[in-house]
Amino acid sequence: xxxxxxxxxxxGDLLSELEQQQKDTMKLLPHKMLFTQRMLWGNRGxxxxxxxxxxxxxxREKELKIRRTxxxxxQITGFTTLGLMAAQSYVGWQVYNGNHSLAETHEALAGVTxxxxxxxxxxxxxxxxxxxDEHKGYSSIKVHKxxxxxxxxxxxxxxxxxxxxxxxxxxxxxxxxxxxxxxxSLFAAMVIIKF
Amino acid sequence: xxxIFVLLFILTSFYLYSQNTDYKFKADKHRSTITYxxxxxxHKWSGVSKDVNSVIVSDKSKxxxxxxxxxxxxxxxxxxxxxxDSHAMEVLEALKxxxxxxxxxxxxxxGKSLDVKGKLTFHxxxxxxxxxAEKIRHSNNVIEVKGGFSIDMTQYKxxxxxxxxxxxxxxIKIKFDVFY
Numbered sequence: 617x618x619x620x621x622x623x624x625x626x627x628g629d630l631l632s633e634l635e636q637q638q639k640d641t642m643k644l645l646p647h648k649m650l651f652t653q654r655m656l657w658g659n660r661g662x663x664x665x666x667x668x669x670x671x672x673x674x675x676r677e678k679e680l681k682i683r684r685t686x687x688x689x690x691q692i693t694g695f696t697t698l699g700l701m702a703a704q705s706y707v708g709w710q711v712y713n714g715n716h717s718l719a720e721t722h723e724a725l726a727g728v729t730x731x732x733x734x735x736x737x738x739x740x741x742x743x744x745x746x747x748x749d750e751h752k753g754y755s756s757i758k759v760h761k762x763x764x765x766x767x768x769x770x771x772x773x774x775x776x777x778x779x780x781x782x783x784x785x786x787x788x789x790x791x792x793x794x795x796x797x798x799x800x801s802l803f804a805a806m807v808i809i810k811f
Numbered sequence: 812x813x814x815i816f817v818l819l820f821i822l823t824s825f826y827l828y829s830q831n832t833d834y835k836f837k838a839d840k841h842r843s844t845i846t847y848x849x850x851x852x853x854h855k856w857s858g859v860s861k862d863v864n865s866v867i868v869s870d871k872s873k874x875x876x877x878x879x880x881x882x883x884x885x886x887x888x889x890x891x892x893x894x895x896d897s898h899a900m901e902v903l904e905a906l907k908x909x910x911x912x913x914x915x916x917x918x919x920x921x922g923k924s925l926d927v928k929g930k931l932t933f934h935x936x937x938x939x940x941x942x943x944a945e946k947i948r949h950s951n952n953v954i955e956v957k958g959g960f961s962i963d964m965t966q967y968k969x970x971x972x973x974x975x976x977x978x979x980x981x982x983i984k985i986k987f988d989v990f991y
Contacts, residue, residue, distance in 0.1 A: 629914075630878060630914060633880075634882040635882060637864070638864070638884075642909060676906060683901075684898075746898075747896075747897040747900045747901070748886065748896055748900070751893050751896075757892055
């Protein structure tokens with residue numbers, strides 16, 4: 617299909633012509649973002665009160681670098697958390713089967729795992745938003761986020777049920793189930809995520 | 812008699828002018844695509860842009876392409892993963908260099924194929940490239956130009972992005988399929 621044609625009386629620079637027809641329509645922020653990100657980095661977010669984070673192209677470039685750093689650390693702490701959870705699963709299993717000498721280790725390991733887990737979560741929740749909105753349809757990042765809801769809820773449940781087990785041993789299977797769900801969904805979230 | 816000669820002269824001039832006049836033809840955005848292919852030790856992926864701004868200069872029947880230019884927004888590439896596309900925009904500094912540009916410096920039109928040389932501007936760096944392309948004639952004076960080439964992103968001052976500390980392959984394969 618011919619969309620446009622005309623005799624060339626005087627040939628100009630083709631590329632310049634194409635550039636002149638373009639409109640600068642690149643948005644600096646996506647339409648949708650997590651409420652935690654909107655709170656900090658939205659159009660009227662808390663960070664926008666600082667001059668160095670006013671919503672400009674230059675500052676968005678800086679923000680994207682901050683985002684990348686936060687997401688790289690998110691990956692590292694995520695894998696560390698998974699390792700800690702694997703160790704915790706073994707120790708927890710021993711305690712569950714009556715080896716109470718490991719109870720203190722289990723508790724200490726739980727504290728360290730929590731610190732790493734919630735640091736990992738915070739890095740993703742509070743990172744500056746990406747440039748564009750999600751595309752329609754399936755993507756690995758959407759599955760990663762759906763799994764995050766599962767492991768985040770499971771981690772909260774595990775932490776609530778853990779201290780209650782001492783007084784109420786009947787809760788042990790529920791504590792274990794919540795912990796294993798957290799471990800399994802975190803593992804799946806890591807496997808599914810692709811660059 | 813004199814009037815007839817004048818008329819003949821005018822008609823001949825107009826005919827010769829129309830035969831030698833170059834025309835510009837814009838790409839059909841509904842059908843044209845440019846796709847990139849990249850790989851990482853863990854997986855491979857591609858991203859496609861359906862927002863191809865391109866123009867060719869040729870004779871009216873498009874038998875001889877003489878010049879071409881292409882302009883594509885970095886943000887128009889869709890790999891099916893918004894995080895990845897946003898990361899690509901970040902690595903390519905799309906806010907500073909929003910377009911990938913290409914302009915021919917020479918085109919040899921062999922009828923069904925093209926030998927193309929030109930300048931590719933990517934990430935603000937301009938380099939000479941050359942490649943072959945296929946030229947297909949369709950009905951209604953529509954031509955399709957398709958082909959591809961590879962670039963080394965490090966030559967365009969782009970640091971290969973990494974996942975878990977492992978960088979992607981520095982080669983980017985580009986394929987195009989443009990209708991004029």
